[in-house]
Amino acid sequence: MIEYPVSFVGLPIGNREDITRRALALLESVDCICCEDTRNTGMLLAHYGIRKPLLSLHEHNEQQRAPEVAARALAGERFAVVTDAGMPGVSDPGYRLIQELKRREVPFTVLPGPSAVVTALVGSGLPSDAFFFGGFLPVKSGKKQQVLRQALEASYTSIFYESPFRILKTVQALAELDAGALICVARELTKVYETYHRGTAAELLAEFKARPPKGEMVLLIGGSNAPRPAAVPGKEGENQASGEGA
Numbered sequence: 001m002i003e004y005p006v007s008f009v010g011l012p013i014g015n016r017e018d019i020t021r022r023a024l025a026l027l028e029s030v031d032c033i034c035c036e037d038t039r040n041t042g043m044l045l046a047h048y049g050i051r052k053p054l055l056s057l058h059e060h061n062e063q064q065r066a067p068e069v070a071a072r073a074l075a076g077e078r079f080a081v082v083t084d085a086g087m088p089g090v091s092d093p094g095y096r097l098i099q100e101l102k103r104r105e106v107p108f109t110v111l112p113g114p115s116a117v118v119t120a121l122v123g124s125g126l127p128s129d130a131f132f133f134g135g136f137l138p139v140k141s142g143k144k145q146q147v148l149r150q151a152l153e154a155s156y157t158s159i160f161y162e163s164p165f166r167i168l169k170t171v172q173a174l175a176e177l178d179a180g181a182l183i184c185v186a187r188e189l190t191k192v193y194e195t196y197h198r199g200t201a202a203e204l205l206a207e208f209k210a211r212p213p214k215g216e217m218v219l220l221i222g223g224s225n226a227p228r229p230a231a232v233p234g235k236e237g238e239n240q241a242s243g244e245g246a
Contacts, residue, residue, distance in 0.1 A: 003029075005073035005106055006081060008094055010113020013085045014190035016047055018114045024048055026111060027080050034069060036083040036093055057081065062093045066100035073106050086116055091135045091161060116189055117159050120218035123196050124184035127225050130156035137162050137170060137219070145173060152178050154223035162219045168208050170219065175201040182222035188215040 007026055012018040027033060027050050034057035035041035041054060057065050073079055081088050081097060087110075088094030101108050117133050132151075137160045138144045151158035152174070162170055167185065174181060179202035187195045193215065197204055 002109075003078065004109040005077070006069070006079045006097075006101055006108040008081045008088045008098075008108065008110045010087045010111060010115070011041075011044065011082050011085060012190065013114045013116045013119070014188065014194075016044060018190060019044075019048075020111070020113060023111050023113060024050070027052065027082075030078040030080045032072075032077060032079050034065075034079055034081045034097075040084045041082055055079075057097065058093050062096045066097040069097060070100045070104045070106050073101070074104065086114060087112075090115070090117070114190070116161075116186075116216075116218055119189050120184070120186035120220055121157065121159060123186055123189075124157070124220040125198060126157045126182060126184060126220055126222045128157065130225075131159060132156055133159045135161060137166075139166070141169075141173075144170065145177075148174055148221070149177055151221040151223060152181055155225050156223050157226065158221045158223060160219045160221075162217050164212075164214050164217055167217055167219070168205075168212055171201060171205045171208055174221065175205045177201075180228060182226045182228060184220040184222075185213065186218040186220065187213055189218065191215075 007030070009023050009026060011023070027045065030052065032053045032055055033041065034055045036058045038054045038056055045052065055065070055069070057069070069079055081094060083092035083094065086092065089098060098108065121128050121131055132154065134147065138147060171183070171185070174183060179200060181201045183199070183201050183204060185197040185204060187197065197207065197213065
């Protein structure tokens with residue numbers, strides 16, 4: 001197996017058991033692990049009995065730290081780069097470091113791992129043959145309205161991250177744009193209280209008004225390609241994967 005100076009490693013998005021054997025072997029073999037939050041990564045490593053020097057690499061210091069990591073890699077050190085959950089570089093630190101590695105011609109590789117985007121897409125039941133991932137939704141209402149309208153008119157499923165503090169207003173905005181649009185809110189993926197809320201924008205708005213959801217969320221919006229089946233008597237908008245949660 002080729003030993004790359006720098007490896008970007010996908011980590012579990014919730015359940016620690018979702019880490020791959022290859023990822024564990026790589027983390028055990030490197031000289032240093034760059035991580036978004038040394039405390040979070042430290043707890044995961046301790047769970048698997050791995051002890052390695054940790055170097056913080058987050059959104060506030062990545063631009064300054066990237067040259068240091070690249071230089072040390074060129075000098076012979078081997079690094080693993082991880083974030084708190086999921087894949088480095090996808091709505092997380094990692095992209096700037098990759099640009100620096102490319103600039104200095106430092107070889108690097110990527111070890112695949114869990115993805116909240118793909119997990120939520122499959123679990124949503126929305127069309128998955130084509131999709132768009134837009135990262136975090138805009139905070140400003142005007143820009144958010146524009147993005148949501150585009151998602152509703154698209155010929156594919158759109159996926160976004162959204163804050164639990166803003167999800168109710170976001171679903172309300174969707175209901176105002178198209179009450180019958182099929183959407184899904186995937187909550188606390190792979191964790192104890194994992195829940196999929198599936199239904200029309202109007203159905204989920206009523207549900208969330210009665211009981212605002214909490215936790216980490218992925219919002220999926222069915223575009224013009226999403227079929228709109230007739231309502232089934234006695235069925236609610238929510239379909240839970242594993243029970244209710246706080």
